Amino acid sequence: MNQKYFIISFTLLVFFFLTNVEKSLGCHPSGEGDEGAPHYPEITNASFTSGELTITIQTWEGRTPTQALGHYTFHADSGVEWRFLKNPQFVQGHHCDIDGNEVNPYTETRSFDASQTPSNTWFDIWVSVYTNCYHVEFGSSEVGCLSFDIHYRGWQPPL
Known part of the structure; x- marks a missing residue:
């Protein structure tokens, strides 16, 4: 009986420890599309x-600034290409449900392998933009956000 009690208690203790460590050390944005957004x-x-x-x-006015990208x-x-992020990542100092130094518009620079730099060509950018990241999911490290998958096509002059 004592051994069974110990195993159950130990298992619950480990479960709660791991759950609290994940919540206290980190969280990540999780998006829902806002298809009805004007x-x-x-x-x-x-x-x-x-590079x-x-x-x-x-x-847009009335929306929170960019809080995460993915x-x-x-x-x-x-033919050159690069993937900066697969999974979402908070930006502008936003963390979990706490605002950082958020500005709108948001400008950022990301580095990549210089051999992949486009020059004298058309290019496409795809990025998921997360806003309104304030809904911490109970018992999870996910923070609920609105997410928008956007695309940009532009011309890069010769470098």
């Missing part, structure tokens, strides 16, 4: 320098 965030500018991409994302890639007609 306005979506948009990339208003994108440009490359050697760097700078983008500006504008959310599924972030570019592909150029010349």
